Amino acid sequence: TVSDQKSNFFDENFQTLSHIGRGGFGEVYHVRHSIVGQEYAVKMVKFLDTYDGHKRQEILKEVQNLVKLRSDFVVNYRNLWLEHNLLYIQMDFYTQNLQTIIDNKHIVFGRQPEEPMKVYEYFISCEILKELLECVKYLHDSCPPVIHRDLKPSNVLISQNSNNNRFLKFCDFGSATFHNMTITSMSHTSNVGSAQYMAPEVYQSRYSIKVDIYSLGLYPIGRPVVEYSTTTTSGQSADESLLKMIRN
Template sequence: MRLDDKIYAVKRVQFKDKENRVLKEVKSLSKLDSNFVVKYYNSWTEGKHLYIQMEYCPQTLADVLKDKERAFGRQSPDESMTVFEYFMSCELFRELLQCLEYLHNQNPKVIHRDLKPSNILISRTITNNTFIKLGDFGLATEHHRPSNSHTRGAGTPDYMAPEVHLYNTYDCRADVYSLSLPNGPPVIKYWKRLASGQSIMT
């Protein structure tokens, strides 16, 4: 454990059924060292629990999306964005694309597989003009070669690419699709209807 006057986040997880996922998260975080990923410091076990010491980020994108109308002075979600809100939205998305570019440029490439607002963290400080970081790598996997594709459905259903949701082959592009759905749920109903054989045309 790192002991100093800084504030850290400590994730406490009971082994049991999540053992493989938790160990995978530790392995992924320990290999990634970038401003685009929440920084990993240490991990240890106590009894049946694993503790992961990480960089502390006070907010997530989910927090921002929940309060954005009030924060930007809009009376309802139906009102048009203000210029400042539009600028901030573009900046957030630009940084998210940089985060993905970092993961997908690793050797081997890393597919996050669980991109959603609660796993997109906002740093307390701006470093190299960035303040967005990716967290929760428990479902991340390595993509070793262009011909290597995956079929295991993994992630949060509301943010899965259709090919992941339907257990078809997929690659790094599934992350790009997830990133395009900051509000997720409106499209999941179409995937469920498609998976059940229903027509998506109305």
């Protein structure tokens, strides 16, 4: 594994706390800086001399995207170094992701998973959806537009220190690509991303930025919202209120 090939710089400056998981081409670790004590996430990616130019460019694309997309909508990139055929990507560390929120919020709000949400949980779910759409809009409004292509809930990080009243950040841009907006549906690599959240057209290799919207539509936070059928004080249905919030 890549963890068996750690560089001298890494060993001298960081203490590994835990293995977070796999992302894109490599493995991600929760680490602590040995001197300042700050915690980070470090992604280790094999970068072998035997890789051809295309393979190397595919690996470097994630870093290029992180540098280009510096904002409150994307995980903060800190540093990059190459040593002993390993590429290291240092980023800010976040303790939670959206998958853990989805798995546990029914417990926090004291309901069974099959039960509809009450008003406070419904409101928070609307806020989560609103932030998700803002993150996607930021990617798609970039020049050129960026298609993430792997927007599963575990790739949405939760920041506990809010900037501009925002808490969600996208991560893992190893599958992301640029899109030419002058072409409605241009040719991209097929079968990219996690199958559970993949739009059907991704299998056919001709698709647009809309595939990211499709992925968000499959998030489990959306399904209980649809089941929540009570009306608001203004007489609007829950679905109508949600649509109004998104449009505003």
